[in-house]
Amino acid sequence: MQKVKPKKALGQHFLTDKSVAERIASTLDMYKGVPVLEVGPGMGVLTEYLIDGGHDVTVVEIDKESVDYLNENFPELKGRIVDGDFLQMDLSVLMGGRKFCVIGNYPYNISSQIFFKVLDYKDSIPCCSGMLQKEVAERLAAGPGSKVYGILSVLLQAWYDVEYLFTVDEHVFNPPPKVKSGVIRCTRNSVTSLGCDERLFKTVVKTSFGQRRKTLRNSLRGLLPPSVAVDEDPVWAMRPEQLGVDRFVELTKKIAAMRDGSMCR
Structure with a gap:
């Protein structure tokens, strides 16, 4: 052939x-x-x-x-x-x-x-x-x-x-x-669980890089309830390319907690 x-x-x-x-x-x-x-x-x-x-x-x-x-x-x-x-x-x-x-x-x-x-x-x-x-x-x-x-x-x-x-x-x-x-x-690698909501983790990563020139405070605002203000954590002033996997996991946990806290009010 x-x-x-x-x-x-x-x-x-x-x-x-x-x-x-x-x-x-x-x-x-x-x-x-x-x-x-x-x-x-x-x-x-x-x-x-x-x-x-x-x-x-x-x-x-x-x-x-x-x-x-x-x-x-x-x-x-x-x-x-x-x-x-x-x-x-x-x-x-x-x-x-x-x-x-x-x-x-x-x-x-x-x-x-x-x-x-x-x-x-x-x-x-x-x-x-x-x-x-x-x-x-x-x-x-x-x-x-x-x-x-x-x-x-x-x-x-x-x-x-x-x-x-x-x-x-x-x-x-x-x-x-x-x-x-x-x-x-x-x-x-040896990771079996990220220790956070994996679906939300993907959303946080994709949303962050979708507006990579913006700070995380601005790019992720839409993932938080309107009534919730971000805290003083310096991560909010960073851009996505500055965060490694571990920092994105921690950010995902933070956002999940802020969303849950708003729902409990």
Whole structure:
């Protein structure tokens, strides 16, 4: 079968450098024995090294042409090539309720959505690694004080230790993207509970960064009852990029208490 033609609509940039693919596959070396779900395998350049590394691999591919290519060239994946949209799948059903790792050369246009999806299954995914647009990879790994630190940085780092591993140049892809790529690894930390209302935590983080140039006093005003005034805590004069995960957790507890106190009056 002929090679698959990259499709712009799917954000496909096929990796052509096998040494890079091997390095990406090696990010899961410490998880031998844990099933692996690869997102968007394309023509299987990464898949090949995952299989050679002894991993139990399942792949999800939305491109029918790529699915046909994989079925023809990877007979060892028979029954484990899933044709469909990763973002729409119930991963617990797909992986049979087992813990599993996620890896991929992620399409640029949905890479952030993929990591939001991983967060939905954080108790089942001990590690998620792979390649995405360098700017997005840097954002996920950024700490407080960085200009690229944002919503997904906080939400992901609440549950995972995020490492930026290495940069990949444009010329090792077909077609070459207009930007560099970055490889990261997210390893599940020991946190089992944030100790606050997790739904409110997400709302506080998203609302804060939605108006990141404003102080928290102004950006979060809408989350508080009109009758409640903020206290003298200096956190209210800060901007979201100044707060780490722990500070956002404390802020969430504070807002919850202020809301509850208002309801009790």
